[in-house]
Amino acid sequence: MLRKGALALALSSELVAAAINNTTPSLGFNQTLEQTWAQYSPYYPAAEYTAPPDGCSIIQVNLLQRHGARYPKKSDGKAMKKSAEQLQGASSFNGSEYDFLANFTYDLGTDDLVPYGAAQSYDAGQLHYTRYASLVSENMMPFLRASDSERVVESALNWTAGFAYASNQQYAPVLSVIIDQSTNDTLDDNMCPNVGTSDDETTDWADVFAPAIADRINAAAPGASLSNSDIVNLMMLCPFETVANEAPSPFCDLFTLDEFNSYEYYGDLTDYYGNGYGQELGPVQGVGYVNELLARLTGQPVQDETQTNHTLDSSPTTFPMNLTFYADFSHDNQMISIYSALGLFAQPHNLDPTQPDTERTWQVYKMVPFSGRLITEKLSCTADGETGEYVRILVNDAVQPMDFCGDTGNGLCTLDNFVESQQYARLNGEGDWALCTD
Template identity: 85%
Template sequence: MVLTVGLVLSLSCGFVTATINYITPSLGLNQSLEQSWAEYSPYYPASEYTAPPDGCSVVQLQRDGAHYPKKSDGKSIMNSVEQLQGAKSFNGSEYEFLTNFTYSLGTDDLVSYGAAQSYDAGQLHYTRYASLLSETMMPFVRASDSERVVDSALNWTAGFAFASNNQYAPVLSVIIDQSTNDTLDDNMCPNVGTSDDETEDWADVFAPAIADRINAAAPGAKLSNSDVVNIMTLCPLETVANEAPSPFCDLFTSDEFASFEYYGDLDNYYGNGYGQQLGPVQGVGYVNELLARLTGQPVQDETQTNHTLDSSPTTFPMNLTFYADFSHDSEMISIISALGLFAQPHALDTTQPNTLRTWQVSKMVPFSGRLTTEKLSCTAEGETGEYVRILVNDAVQSMYFCGDTGNGLCALDDFVESQEYARLNGEGDWALCTD
């Protein structure tokens, strides 16, 4: 099976059922609110995990856990908070905390809650896929060379070892330098566009009413649309950092957070997803590595793969039962799009959300989100053979593009054939990254 988003697991296995007790602490907020924070949402299963059909055996990727904001984002957030605190007065008890508030979030690093998320994930994956393992069949673990991604991987291996009573203690075998060819980071396409226009268009729709309301309650603050977005972002970031509800959450309604969630959906769709011409191509290298693992054939790719690493059995072994890769949410979005998952019949509207859309990043790449690819040897629809099933945060994905008959299964050969975009190195898009 193979996962995507920070952690990548790839397995070829037998299935066992088991339960596990999670230790990640509660954040103390309504779950529906936490699930409206787009890519800042804490991990939650998008569906209850279901075992493959009877007679099948299984094959498994994950994102970094909850962390502090990036340096540039943190600076923007801090400036917006200072703008709000510059108000002449505050009208309403929900604003009282601002008189003594000091911004204290760090930069980039994994927070304790994020470490616990990854540790829990390691326990879960051992419990779910223990039958894949033996003394000679240990998980092979890679991570992109970002401190929080590496820390996520190490916490995952610790949780995995703990759940097995240290019978199986996987190690982080490969850390891929992000300044070089790296299929676990979106750093090799300098010509890629941004989602700035699309997110600004949506902010112009939903943020003015919020800014007017807060500016009326905090005269002199003069918040802009971008200030509103920055301050809303503090709700999830402070909540996961402090493992307690942030007072900034009380400044906004659930409907306003639904608009915030759509802001994140647009950001990812037009940043690394289908709405960005050079978004999906940044996931092609990983998809080609996945195809190699599924078929047992050497990696065939001319995009962002590291040929030195991928040609060595030490740094890219083949025919193992379990692979785990750790990456970033943006790269996972590119991988999801390169695979053809969560495709929308129409581009996301920047002026009005489609409530029936499947593109909701809180269900795709929450903190510690997972994309899992299972390789199954089984009898399905009366045919015995090898099949592929993909799950995103435990929700089985419909793969119409390779003949999914309704149970999420595609024949392995049909799945490989369906990945023509990756097999053809992005059909010319990769050249546009640098031309």
């Protein structure tokens, strides 16, 4: 499916001004609290971007980006509305932080990108043009694909608008391919009906952290009779109302920072056991994208028997080779599967659903915040008179260690070693793909 477009979602005047200056406005919180919102955290760079080592130059970049901030999914919205109304039904309230409930009405939309999310993608387009301008020319434009979800498509189009603005309209990329999510799609986790869920693990953790919060709020709001799931729903209202209204939600004031730290771990468990290493069929859903990435890095045809669309990937129109800039737009769950297929953020043991590991690297606010991004850079490096090709991966600007392919200590692996390290993808998930439908 081919489509062209311009800015997909109108931005408020404040957001336009901020986006043009590449400074999406603060939502009114310190970053510490926003980062406890797990997969609903606003984008922020997990580290300061570092240029490649001396003697190295970037010759290709592959961007994979999550859509920007959105309204909640229908099921989450229904659950949050119900829990908010249950709290409103208390016979009385002890504390001024509950005063807003007298006039509160749940009014969030469903699924769609919010203006703040549009600005995030616009910012990213500016940033990526500025960073990788040397790879772009009239004859070598970024090639864009998006999974066919409205919020993902709009994010891609807003990215192109930001990219064009940063280049003074000299380079205006187009969205060339929109992949139907009802068919083979490497940018959405829709093809593994036998995949399990993280419900058991997240319920176990809610049973640990939520009762004390429920007891506190129920004491302050007699008659509310909030359950553990109600607590999770009310905490979820904090990020969703904040990104939708571009102002702190009053629901955020009902909980302490320590309590939100527990909510963050709830999100970590959700993705770890939903699409990550803790889910038997999680990593295999990222195999198709990894094999497409290997094809782009090596200039060889895609070799994959999982969720790739062979019609699209075999055509130079819909899967061109030997370009310098590729940009794909996707969802957080699919990105988690891709990280896991690649071998990023590997844990020494599965996350404990009753006790957070404070040393874990699996923290989804660093991995898939709204507008989060994975960037794979292909580099040409010269040392001692010899030139070779290397790969470096960044997640939200943080260079990722890649011990699995002989990381030399600066995030670089030789291209050959990186390709060799991806045996799980190259072998089509080593039998896991068949388990998706057997």
